[in-house]
Amino acid sequence: MLLSAVGRDPNEQMYPLAWAVVEGENNGSWQWFISELKKCVPHDNSKDWIVISDEHQSILRAVQLELPKAEHRHCARHIYANWNKSFKGEELKLLFWRCVKAYNLADFEEAITEMEDVNPVAVDAFRKCGPHLFCRSFVKLDGKCDVILSNMVETFNNYIMNARSHHLIDMLEDIRTMLTKRIANKKEEALKKWKGLLCPKVQKTLDSEKQEAAKCNVIPSTSTRFLVAYCMDVLEVDIENRTCTCKKWDLRGIPCCHAVASIFYLYKEVESFVDQCYTREAYLRAYEGNINPCIGERHWPKIDKPIDPPPIKIGPGRPRKNRIKDPHEDLKKPGKLSRHGVQMTCGICNTVGHNKRKCPENGKAVEQPPPLKRSRGRPKKIVDVATNTPELSHHNLSAQPSSLGKGNRTIRVGEGSRGGRTSSASGRSGVSTAKRGKPKKNPSEIISTQTSTTKN
Numbered sequence: 224m225l226l227s228a229v230g231r232d233p234n235e236q237m238y239p240l241a242w243a244v245v246e247g248e249n250n251g252s253w254q255w256f257i258s259e260l261k262k263c264v265p266h267d268n269s270k271d272w273i274v275i276s277d278e279h280q281s282i283l284r285a286v287q288l289e290l291p292k293a294e295h296r297h298c299a300r301h302i303y304a305n306w307n308k309s310f311k312g313e314e315l316k317l318l319f320w321r322c323v324k325a326y327n328l329a330d331f332e333e334a335i336t337e338m339e340d341v342n343p344v345a346v347d348a349f350r351k352c353g354p355h356l357f358c359r360s361f362v363k364l365d366g367k368c369d370v371i372l373s374n375m376v377e378t379f380n381n382y383i384m385n386a387r388s389h390h391l392i393d394m395l396e397d398i399r400t401m402l403t404k405r406i407a408n409k410k411e412e413a414l415k416k417w418k419g420l421l422c423p424k425v426q427k428t429l430d431s432e433k434q435e436a437a438k439c440n441v442i443p444s445t446s447t448r449f450l451v452a453y454c455m456d457v458l459e460v461d462i463e464n465r466t467c468t469c470k471k472w473d474l475r476g477i478p479c480c481h482a483v484a485s486i487f488y489l490y491k492e493v494e495s496f497v498d499q500c501y502t503r504e505a506y507l508r509a510y511e512g513n514i515n516p517c518i519g520e521r522h523w524p525k526i527d528k529p530i531d532p533p534p535i536k537i538g539p540g541r542p543r544k545n546r547i548k549d550p551h552e553d554l555k556k557p558g559k560l561s562r563h564g565v566q567m568t569c570g571i572c573n574t575v576g577h578n579k580r581k582c583p584e585n586g587k588a589v590e591q592p593p594p595l596k597r598s599r600g601r602p603k604k605i606v607d608v609a610t611n612t613p614e615l616s617h618h619n620l621s622a623q624p625s626s627l628g629k630g631n632r633t634i635r636v637g638e639g640s641r642g643g644r645t646s647s648a649s650g651r652s653g654v655s656t657a658k659r660g661k662p663k664k665n666p667s668e669i670i671s672t673q674t675s676t677t678k679n
Contacts, residue, residue: 224248225387225394226256229375231368232409233506234422237378239402240264244391247536253285261289270294273366275373277301294366298373299323299357306352310345313566322349323358323371326470331360359474367476367498388544391532396517403514410510417503420494425501428477429493435480441488449488451481460485465496476500 224247232238241260245252272293276282278301286295303319318341321334331354339346355361357371380387386397419426442450447463458468460482465472471479476498478486486493499505566575571582579585 224252226252227376227379228256228260229379231370231375232509233501233503234424236424237375237382238509239379242398244395246534248279248281250281250284253279253281254288257285257289271366273363273368273370275370277373294363295356296362296371297353297356299371300373302352302357306345306348309348310342314341315345319349322354325358325360326369326474327468328360331358360470362474364470364473367474367500369471369474392520399514399517403516406510406513410507413503413506413510417506420503421497421501422503422506425477425497426494429483429497432478432480432483433493436483436487439481439484441484443488449485451484453481453484462486462489462496 224245225242226245226248227242228240230238230240241256241263243256243259245256270292272290273296274286274290274293275296275298276286277298283295286293299320303316303323306319307316315338318334318338322331322338325331325334335346335349338349359369359371362369362371383398383401386394386401388394389397417423421429438453440452442452444450447461449460449462451458451460458481460467460472462482462485465478465482467473467479467482469479469481471477472482478493478496482496483493486496567578568575569577569582570579572584574582
């Protein structure tokens, strides 16, 4: 059995910490693994640790013995998989995740109240799961981590999917080689491509909060405390202590939209208020280490003592090779979920729940006639009936001067530019000519300083 511990780097990506092969996933194996993990990861006290697991009993016991002061969160995805067996439905699913992802108690209680209106029994089952173990509104604020899922472990398992099918020694060698290359590439990418103060993913999150800050109305109370009105809600922001009523800034370490609006009010840079764990320097410190190279098996020293493999306990049946798939995962495309739960919007009546084919208003709607095409040719003159004179319109007016002729001479184009004089020598009708001299007073004729000649 392969055990692994995966963390998150300052760019909120996968950071493998340790992995080991043991005889089985039992109490002794997990306790030994976590005790060895403590020696590898520097820490002052176990209270600085945040552990997220899938509620395995051996992991719960090992963390309680080896890291008694650590915050142990349960993966909300695994809890939902068990809770969803008894309470199905798209509405309950959305309310479940609203409760889990709420950053403060006010949003949590509001979502719980809506769930109770739908199914009171579901709320009782939800509270029995222990919301303080997997809901954001109950987690500690010191770790600057709002993660409630163990997705990083699944990412690591998918990363080593091909290596897991090899022999034991080859598997460990492939994992070591892949992670050695990954650490070197991540460090090189940060040195050459990253120019800002923050990591790219954190900067992208902060930019989205800046856009939401445009909806906030800031009311100053003191030089560091503000009242912020946002979407029919009023919250308090403390710039000095870096806290907000929504608890998003407190938990993540990244300013929320309310805090961003308050920082903009003070004409300060928002990036300087992000926690130091998300900076480019912290990322480089995380990847400054490396995995030492290991020579091939051919160059290993020879010894006379026999090396026996560890005892293997073979279970009944064929060993499992494929992972347990999600109930709504597409079987034809592994790793891709189906469109289950996606709400359709009708293009005819704009109602959620059906499409155009099943719309009851299909065929009843009156189609609007297409817009009239613009007629070709010059528009007709608008004549004032009272004075019997043509009115000027935007069709027969042009800016003066409009173009330049030969030798950069100015050619003025105005009303009646197509109806000039006809040259009898050219034998063509509709060709206007103009001679050098004093311009005519009639504004409807073309005035030009260029002398045009015609061939006989």
